[in-house]
Amino acid sequence: MNGDVVSILTMAKVIQTAVAPVFLITGIAATLGVLSNRLARITDRARLLDRKLNNSQDEELKDHLTREMRALLKRSRYIHVAFSMSVLSALLVCAVVMVLFVSHLYTLSLGVTLSSCFIAAMLLLICAFLALLAEVFLATRSMRRGMIFKDIGE
Template sequence: MNTDVVNILTMAKVIQTAVAPVFLITGIAATLGVLSNRLARITDRARTLERKLKTSSDEDFNHSLTTELRALLKRARYIHLAFSLSVLSATLVSAVVMLLFMANIQSVNLGTAIALCFMIAMVLLILAFISLLGEVYLAFRSMRRGMIFADIDLGE
């Protein structure tokens, strides 16, 4: 068989192998969209509370606003951590794709580096999801404590 044909077939196989990580990058991008929306909502709520805090002279009301602002800051930290971990994960998955092609073009065994990058990317993604779960827990806890829906009778 012609060497060019073998190279083309080998490259086609590398492209097939690289498709799965590319889909993973797409999934991470969707996660980043979710995280961005959550952070935007937290930021909008914090700005609203800060405006109320500046205009109010009621001590008790200001204390409740400050408490909610602290909770929002904690939530924003969790989202920021999840966002950062997700971006690092996507970067490593991109490195996996690049290393797959480099290994083929240079005829170098980069299997260990590829596996290591992929495993670290998965650990980072797991940590990002745990951080997101922490933020959701904080949001739910804030709601349960009455900071949100305080005036609604839930019939309990």
């Protein structure tokens, strides 16, 4: 076989290998969409509460609104952490794809680098999902404490 044909076939295998990480990037992008939506809802709710807080003269209502604002702030912090870790994970997955091609083009042995980037990406993604789970727990705890649906009986 001609050397160019072998090189093209080898490049085709590299492209096939790079497809899995690209699908992972798509999944991370979907996660970022979910996180963005949750953060937007938190932000909208915080703006509404801020307007109510500034217009209210009732101290009891102000205390209630302040508690809910604190809960929203905690939730937004977890979303921020999850968002940051997801983006860093996606960047590392992009680096994996890039290193795959660089290692093929320059015939370098970058297996340890590839593995390290991929493991770090997965660890960041795990932490991002844990932060999202913590935010969901905070949201449901707020509902149970009566901040939301307080007039609805069990």
